[in-house]
Amino acid sequence: MSLADPTPLHPFLDKLLSRSDLSAEEQQTILDLPARPEQIETNRDFVRLGERTDHACFVVAGLVGRFGQSRNGNRQITAVHIPADMVDLHSVVAPDACSALQALSVTTILRVPHVALRAAAHRFPAIAEAFWRECVVDAAVLSEWVVNVGRRNARARIAHLLCEIACRSQGMANKDGSSIPFPATQTHIADMTGLTSVHVNRTLQSLSQEGIVDLYNRQIHVRDWAGMTRAGDFDPTYLWLAKAASRMN
Amino acid sequence: MSLADPTPLHPFLDKLLSRSDLSAEEQQTILDLPARPEQIETNRDFVRLGERTDHACFVVAGLVGRFGQSRNGNRQITAVHIPADMVDLHSVVAPDACSALQALSVTTILRVPHVALRAAAHRFPAIAEAFWRECVVDAAVLSEWVVNVGRRNARARIAHLLCEIACRSQGMANKDGSSIPFPATQTHIADMTGLTSVHVNRTLQSLSQEGIVDLYNRQIHVRDWAGMTRAGDFDPTYLWLAKAASRMN
DNA sequence: CGCGACTTTGACAGATGTCAAGGCTTGTGG
């Protein structure tokens, strides 16, 4: 994508349309939102804890982590965002950041002003509803993370995380042998799963020896998708990948 | 509250107003929403996994838990709801329940039809925004739960949970000696914190012996609020208890 | 008064964390 791309927000519109219906006019409104591209280096916070933001961030390329605070120094990543995710759409209605956003690899984001997003939502109820729905899906993912971290052992936690990334990245078209970009370190994975990097390392080795998944070259290499979902106790329903499921009643 | 109460949704309006601004007309629209009261016995699911709902549930009295699924039989509560919480406002935009709702004690709820909520949101952008904001706050709580379960030890997890309930229930006016209704069993607390009931029991005993909190009579008895927040590594910012913090920018 | 649900205990097991050291990649600059 060049910086001069006339419709850099097309992937955002696509994501909205995957879960919500929007008229042609509403779709155009999304595409017309102002967006300022920015490149973020690895390990740099681009939204700091407590900061009041005036824009939301859309991931074009790279990987982003949301870091929860904990005074004793332990870090916990509460959410990961891959390309085509609007990282903090919720900041439109709650602009004070209560967690930090950090690039886990070199990342390109688009900054979209709150005023523009709010104006679109106020003008078109369907857009407001679509934004609301996106936030609800993010919450569903968080909810699943609570289960993951609270009730699964290391092996299942890691497998579940990798399944989630695979589905969010490829839709449900996962098959043995596919590779999914995932430039996170083992320490990052530890912070996502509430484990230590040492234990992540050992668990990853055993998942690899079992012929289930391999992680190298900043990619997830799926060797046995069925085994992976079994190991991770994974059911993708919560990701709301199909629009039908969220249709009006 | 009698079943004939003309404005049973007043507590809902109050909660919305604590974080959002609504005009007199908008406020009246909230109060005029149809609401059907219902009493739920302890341990009864009133929203089942996978069910498509056509109404949201508001807690008038009692305690509600949202249960995450996990095939190996381990239960995890991903959210608790106390009186004055709208438990599943998010179901308005995602009606297929991907977690079950269960009464943890005898509970009175109000069922509010999605159609009415959606109509209000479509007619008044400020109401749509207020609903959206409530869902975002729920997500912030979930995010904090990920940190709690992922990175804190048993003592801190439980203390943090109790601090959260205290603040959500009493606002920030917590002081030593106050009592907060919390009719959950130790097994429920275990399911909220990702622990076992045996370990919860032991940890609760030690918190009690340290003179920090006592749990009996279905209430939290705060003995040392400062010590409790310290033990739980608790910072209430994420609860968005003050409207100022979420004001437009 | 009695049943069922909840709490409490003890002994023991196992998963995960801690610490510390060494090896490997990768990117950078000479």
Place this chain on the structure above:
DNA sequence: CCACAAGCCTTGACATCTGTCAAAGTCGCG
């Protein structure tokens, strides 16, 4: 093209927190 540094991965030995199992005690409701 080589050398170096920084970050990342890997390993081993050991510690500890939390889970498991099973039984007994307590409380509250009918």
